[in-house]
Amino acid sequence: MSKFLFQNLLLFFIFASVTAQEVQTEVAPPYNIKTVSFVQNGANVIPIFELGATFELQFDDLFGSEANYYFDITHCDYNWKPTDIPKTDYIRGFDNQRITDYSNSFNTLQIYSHYRLAFPNQFTSQLRISGNYMLKILNEDREVVFSRKFILYEERSTVAVQVKRTRNLSNIDYKQNLDFSILSNDIVFQTPLQNIKVLLLQNGDFNTSIKNIVPQYTIGNQLVYKYDKETQFWAGNEFLYFENKDIRSASNNVGKVGSNSDIYNSYLYTNQARASQIYTLNQDVNGNFVVKNINASNNQIEADYAWVYFTLSAPAFRLNKDIYITGMFNNYSLTPEYKMDYNADKGVYEKALMIKQGFTNFEYKIADKKGVIDYENAIDGNFYQTENEYIILVYYKQSSDRYERVIGKGNANSINITN
Structure with a gap:
């Protein structure tokens, strides 16, 4: 050679x-x-x-x-x-x-x-x-x-989770904290500080996940995590929503319906920035969506698409960052397709998105030009009372393993938040 x-x-x-x-x-x-x-x-x-x-x-x-x-x-x-x-x-x-x-x-x-x-x-x-x-x-x-x-x-361990208010008084009204423990009856954890890893998720959004948290202490084969700062999430606010299951009529949060293009248009009521308002409970599905056409039998292929027109009034918002519309319907994406445009004549942010009809949760997110999200100064604020769904996954790799197994999953909802 x-x-x-x-x-x-x-x-x-x-x-x-x-x-x-x-x-x-x-x-x-x-x-x-x-x-x-x-x-x-x-x-x-x-x-x-x-x-x-x-x-x-x-x-x-x-x-x-x-x-x-x-x-x-x-x-x-x-x-x-x-x-x-x-x-x-x-x-x-x-x-x-x-x-x-x-x-x-x-x-x-x-x-x-x-x-x-x-x-x-x-x-x-x-x-x-x-x-x-x-x-x-x-x-x-x-x-x-x-x-x-x-x-x-795999179901090889149990994960007990509690959602608590943070112990830091400076953000006690704005954040939620996870206390949890991990126990396995059939796996003896070897050097858990190195071999056990966890993933904390809020409403299924991988962009906000918390990683690389080691056990605070162990009790036999039980691993205990009772941190404050390290396992905190910004609480956010309840998701906004619209419903156009009947695409030809105005329904929940749809103010007007039009058809001046090839497909239907759904014009939503103007959303007001909620950061300076008091917390108000409204039921949501934590960012999820449902495809539904009430006049069809097979929603997968009979549900239609509509141009959905979003309008946001946020006069206190700083113009050096961008506002995006996100949710599970677009995988919380911050691509240009979902970035809102500022209408200087009306003093509002606007965007039209093509979305499949049904029931859709969405939220407004602030991000800089590099896509870094500003959770602290969220358009709709942060309230510890917000109902959020949390998932904790447990990864384990012992010395003889070739890969990291996921050996447990824990769930918690902040509706049961405690001090």
Whole structure:
């Protein structure tokens, strides 16, 4: 082998090794891909599933051309870097196959093709191990169209969680704190300070997750976390919502309906910034959404799309940052498609988004030009009374393991918050 060829091969293997260890980040879908969601038992859910459970990824392609899409699954570690175990160890079957379950919209003004990728499916009969996974949807050129995280867990430990008010008087009215403990009856934790990791989620938003918290102390095989500052979340406010299940009539928070374009328009009432107001309880679904057409029998392909017009009055807002509309309907994305525009003549922020009809929770977020979100100065404020859903996941890797298992999941709701 020549010296030149050897050097090229060496560089190739070094590059491949470095590339394989890059942190996997979610790729936002292009404009034509809408309503991407994980579905279990017919409902949109946070993508955290018990190992062996069945679930689906669903999405719409507004081009409606029955394009070919393929799927790729990558197992990742706690920090979302690909693990070095072969695919045959975590997939029974194959990935990189074409998604064959799709159908075209029926009786809708906006045409689209609706795709469903179930697990297990005819190609992938089983996901064999727990942990973090990145699901990539590819086009015919094997380019990534979009990607989504999901997590599989095992029931090998119990996680007891309590939501409490912070002990810091400077933000006691604005934050919520998680106290929790981890106990396993069939796993003896080895060096838990190094081998146990946790992930704390608020309303299924990976962007606000808290990581790298070590146990404060242990009692036998029980790990106890009673921090204050380290496990705090900004409480936020209840999600706003609109309902256009009957797309032709004004309903909850829809002030006017129009049809001066190819599809229906839903004009929402103007939202007022709520940071300076008192807390008011209104029921929400913690950022989730429901696709629904009350005049249809199959919501997946008979629910239509509408241009939804958002208006926000926030006169005290600083103009050096941007305002985005987010929720589970767009995976809390901060892409330009969801950034509001300031109307100087009216003194309000405006944006029109194409959203599938039904019931949709949303919120306004402030972010700087680099996408860093300002939670402290939220448009709608922070109130410790806000009802939020929390999930805690437990990762464990003992010395003989090749990957980090997710061995437990805990849930808590702040409606039961205590001092």
